[in-house]
Amino acid sequence: MTAELIIAFLSTVGNLLVCVAVGINQKLRTVTNYFLVSLAVADICVGSIAIPCAILTDIGLPHHNLYLCLLMLSVLIMFTQSSIFSLLAVAVERYLAILMPFRYQLLVTPRNAILVILFTWLLAFLIGLIPLMGWHKTPPDAGFCFFVSVVDMTYMVYFNFFACVLAPLVVMFLIYAQIFVTVKKQMRQITCVPSGRGEAQMTLAAGIRKEIKTAMPVFLVLFLFTICWIPLHIINCFLLLCPNCPVPLELLLAAIILSHANSAVNPFIYANTMTTFRDTFKVIFLCCQTVRDR
Secondary structure (H helix, E strand, C coil), rough: HHHHHHHHHHHHHEEEHHHHHHCCCHHHHCCHHHHHHHHHHHHHHHHHHHHHHHHHCCCCCCCHHHHHHHHHHHHHHHHHHHHHHHHHHHHHHHHHHHHCEEEEEEEEHHHHHHHHHHHHHHHHHHHHHHHHHCCCCCCCCCCCCHHHCCCCCCCCHHHHHHHHHHHHHHHHHHHHHHHHHHHHHHHHHHHCCCHHHHHHHHHHHHHHHHHHHHHHHHHHHHHHHHHHHHHHHHHHHHHHHHHCCCCCHHHHHHHHHHHHHHHHHHHHHHHCCCCCHHHHHHHHHHHHHHHHHH
């Protein structure tokens, strides 16, 4: 519970900082960062709503109220799914920016980005609410709200993991693999251009490097998301496909804490890999320090 509370605090404060940074710095108001703000909002909700709900359900609350119990257990699924869709949107946006730059200007506008964000949140909520629509287990007579006694593992494994988590993750890794392979080929071709076209060559290479520089931190966010969430989903697969296989409680708790901790790491990634975010964070801290000193 102590670990969960620390993660909830770091996730809420750190991701609020990301939202404030984008709000106050004009340079950060890019389409890519709109999707990162959507991801930050999902992580804020994990810290401020989902983790407190998880703590309550860990002790069996609420009693004898199946639908409130299902809602409390579903919120983490909703926000996690929104995070996945935000990462997928960034991957597609980076693909268009790097490999289809002429179509990018036409398709990827702030208005279209906001529409995509609204659609992904709606879809994430619908996916998370499926247990409330009937795909759940009836809890024992005691009526305690425990995850394994209420949420159907066939939903968690076959639908949530295989269809809504694993499939988008595979698509995203394929997108980034295509980006990096294609960029490597393009850079080779640029170096082979006759020296008389050196200025155009350098301009094109600089543009490609800039887009890749934007893509790398997001790829790191995706990689850490995968590392943090896959262990818990693998344990769910064991619980469903091998019900008699013993799963140590300590291992299960560690996997749960690791998955929740993912919501707190992204602000640290931005601060260490993106100069504009780091500088804006410093400005925010200095302003807070000034206000406190007064």
